[in-house]
Amino acid sequence: MKKLLLLIAGFAIFSCKTDPKIEYAIFSGKIENHKKGDTITISGGDFTHKIPLTDDGAFLDTLTVDQGYYMVYYGRNRASLFLSPGDSLHVTTNGLKFNDEIKYIGKGTASNSYLAQKMSEGGNLNFQEVYAKEEADFLKKIEEMKTEALNRVTGNKDLSKEFVDLEKESINYEYLANLARYPSYHPYFAKKEDYKASDDFLKPLDKVDYDNEEDYRNFDSYQQIVSQHYMEDYYTDSLKAKALEQIKGLKSQNIKDALAGELAYGISPSNKENEALFGAIKEMAKDEKLLERITKKYNKIQNLVTGKDSPTFNYENHAGGTTSLADLQGKYVYIDVWATWCGPCIGEIPSLKKVEKDYHDKNIAFVSISIDQKGAYKTWKEMIKNKELGGIQLMADNAWKSKFVTDYAIEGIPRFILIDPNGKIVNADAPRPSNPELIALFDELKI
Numbered sequence: 001m002k003k004l005l006l007l008i009a010g011f012a013i014f015s016c017k018t019d020p021k022i023e024y025a026i027f028s029g030k031i032e033n034h035k036k037g038d039t040i041t042i043s044g045g046d047f048t049h050k051i052p053l054t055d056d057g058a059f060l061d062t063l064t065v066d067q068g069y070y071m072v073y074y075g076r077n078r079a080s081l082f083l084s085p086g087d088s089l090h091v092t093t094n095g096l097k098f099n100d101e102i103k104y105i106g107k108g109t110a111s112n113s114y115l116a117q118k119m120s121e122g123g124n125l126n127f128q129e130v131y132a133k134e135e136a137d138f139l140k141k142i143e144e145m146k147t148e149a150l151n152r153v154t155g156n157k158d159l160s161k162e163f164v165d166l167e168k169e170s171i172n173y174e175y176l177a178n179l180a181r182y183p184s185y186h187p188y189f190a191k192k193e194d195y196k197a198s199d200d201f202l203k204p205l206d207k208v209d210y211d212n213e214e215d216y217r218n219f220d221s222y223q224q225i226v227s228q229h230y231m232e233d234y235y236t237d238s239l240k241a242k243a244l245e246q247i248k249g250l251k252s253q254n255i256k257d258a259l260a261g262e263l264a265y266g267i268s269p270s271n272k273e274n275e276a277l278f279g280a281i282k283e284m285a286k287d288e289k290l291l292e293r294i295t296k297k298y299n300k301i302q303n304l305v306t307g308k309d310s311p312t313f314n315y316e317n318h319a320g321g322t323t324s325l326a327d328l329q330g331k332y333v334y335i336d337v338w339a340t341w342c343g344p345c346i347g348e349i350p351s352l353k354k355v356e357k358d359y360h361d362k363n364i365a366f367v368s369i370s371i372d373q374k375g376a377y378k379t380w381k382e383m384i385k386n387k388e389l390g391g392i393q394l395m396a397d398n399a400w401k402s403k404f405v406t407d408y409a410i411e412g413i414p415r416f417i418l419i420d421p422n423g424k425i426v427n428a429d430a431p432r433p434s435n436p437e438l439i440a441l442f443d444e445l446k447i
Contacts, residue, residue, distance in 0.1 A: 025083045025108070027051070028060035029091035031074065031098075038095075042081065044070030045217040045254065057095075067162070068218050069170075074098055080115040082163060083108065110158035114167075118149075130178075131185040135201060138182060146175040166218065173221035180205060180228050205229075213252035223258070230259055248284045260285035264294045265411060269304040269428035300409045304428040310419045311407035315369060318384050318393035323367075325423060328392075332364040332447055334430070335417040336391075337410055339372045340379050345414040349387060351433035356390045363421070364447050366391030371399045371413065420445075 027042065034057040039050045042063060047070070051061045067084040072091075077098035083089070087108035094101040099120060104112045130141055153159065153167045183197040209215075210229050215222045233243035247263075250256050260281045267274050267281075278298045285291050314324035325333065336352060338345035356366045368391055372380050377395070384393050396402035400410075408417065408428060416433070418426040418441070426445070431438040 023085045024062045024064045025085060025087035025089065026060070026106075027063050027083070027087075027089055027091075029058070029093075031057040031059075031093055031095045033057075033095040035095070038074070041073040042070055043073065044068060044081075044083075069166075069220075080112075080119050082111040082115060110156070111160070111163045114153070114156060114159060118152075127185070128189045131182060132189040134190075135182075135198060138186070142175055142178045145178075146171055149174070169215070170219050170221065173215070173219045173225065176205060176208065177221040177224045180225055211250050211252050211255065213254055216252060216255050216258070226255060227259070227262060231262055234263070244280050248280070250284075253286055256284045257287040257290055260287075260294070261290055264297065267294070267298055267301055268409075269301055269425075274298065274301060297409050297411075300407070304408065304425060306425055306427065308425050310417075310423050310425045311404055312423075313369065313394070313396075313402075313404040315394040315396055315402075315404075318381065318395070323392055323394055325419070328365045328367070329423060330363075330421050332421060332426070332445070333417075333419040334364060334366050335419070336366070336368040336433075337371060337405065337408075337413055337415040337417070338368060339370055339413060340376055340383050341372070342413050348414055348433050349389070353388075353390060355433045355438065359442070359447065362447050364442075368393050369404070370395045371402060371405055373399050 031038070031040075031053060034053055036055065038053045038057075040053070040059060042049045042051070044065075045068070047065060049061070049063060051059045053059050063083065065083045065085065068082070070081040070083055072079050072081050074095065075098075077095075079099055079102055081089075088106045089104060089108040089112060090106045091112075092101075092103050093099075099116070102116050104116070130138065133141060149171045150168065153164055153171070156164075159167075179202065183195075183202070187193050187195045205225070208225060208229075210226050212222070216226060230243055230247055233239040233246075236243075247256060247259050250259075263277060263281055266277055271277065278294070281294055282291065285294070310325065312325045314322055314326075317323045334355075336345075336348070338348075340346075352366070352368075359366075368389065370380050370393070372395065380395055383389070396405060399405075408415070414432065416430040416438075417428055418430040420426050427441070431441060
């Protein structure tokens with residue numbers, strides 16, 4: 001098999017050099033320390049393609065792609081790619097240290113080696129330190145970062161002019177994205193809740209075209225800027241209707257589809273405007289798979305209103321055996337859907353433990369359902385012990401794809417659910433333990 005892959009790769013490389021009309025790139029490689037049945041995924045814009053690994057971790061495929069930026073995903077790892085028709089790129093890495101040991105050979109090496117280094121250095125950025133800086137020092141820092149990045153790309157003589165020009169645009173959008181994030185990040189990292197940006201701070205963003213189909217396809221940072229621009233307005237009550245009309249009026253369908261996907265997160269059991277939001281999404285989106293997914297979610301939400309029978313579960317209990325919703329009949333059940341890797345979930349633990357303590361003798365059971373992957377089973381066990389987690393600790397049987405999770409249309413965690421003693425839904429999107437509204441709800445129910 002190995003000889004066959006090498007033969008095919010060799011022929012492909014030769015073909016790429018001699019056929020001026022070639023419209024595909026050859027992407028091959030090998031991943032050490034992989035797992036049997038693993039795949040890698042190449043994604044960018046509306047292009048997505050999976051490639052299975054052979055038993056020895058090798059892979060090879062032809063990708064019909066336009067020139068541009070892509071991402072390669074392996075499990076929870078990802079790396080930036082730049083592909084052009086005619087490339088014959090071979091990558092080697094270690095599945096346990098994916099980004100640290102990634103190496104390229106073949107046509108396309110220069111740009112991809114540059115991106116690997118850029119991604120590695122970007123991972124070393126201390127967000128807390130940078131965004132905690134005051135405005136003047138922050139601007140100085142991100143301008144220095146921009147200058148260094150431009151010098152790095154323009155000084156690399158191995159890179160093509162096309163790639164360098166695209167990177168210059170990318171670097172500028174990265175600068176603008178940092179600028180756009182500052183007003184919301186600075187109050188958190190600097191612990192200044194009353195901070196407001198000075199009048200001219202965001203002025204450079206006035207020149208941004210928020211309806212550029214090609215840039216949206218190419219640049220992650222531009223995508224972030226566009227998303228923040230429209231979604232920030234949407235989540236401001238006085239601007240919500242205006243934001244929806246602006247999105248509907250965009251010329252770039254890929255941007256409208258992407259924003260429709262983001263808006264779909266707002267379709268939830270606690271949203272009283274689901275019907276209007278769903279109607280707006282149907283009007284703006286053209287991606288059939290996206291619309292099918294959102295429609296399925298919308299229809300599912302209709303069964304998650306107060307008074308409906310709750311979806312059920314029967315999962316492994318950390319204390320031994322299994323526990324089902326039926327086992328808890330006769331009590332209110334407050335459910336925390338979480339995972340050991342989820343920072344906001346862990347942030348709720350102190351508040352959850354306090355609520356559990358205050359209501360330990362009341363007619364309510366506190367259930368935490370982990371949606372960790374099976375590989376994190378030991379981590380789950382250790383966290384329960386180390387953080388002295390109380391209540392009923394369960395692990396779902398198939399992470400995000402567990403039936404209880406999909407039945408409740410859960411797309412983000414932590415997610416809290418309240419069920420009454422008869423197994424009926426009280427609130428499918430209940431307040432978090434840190435929210436005073438939770439205790440107000442308990443008081444209203446006389447728990």
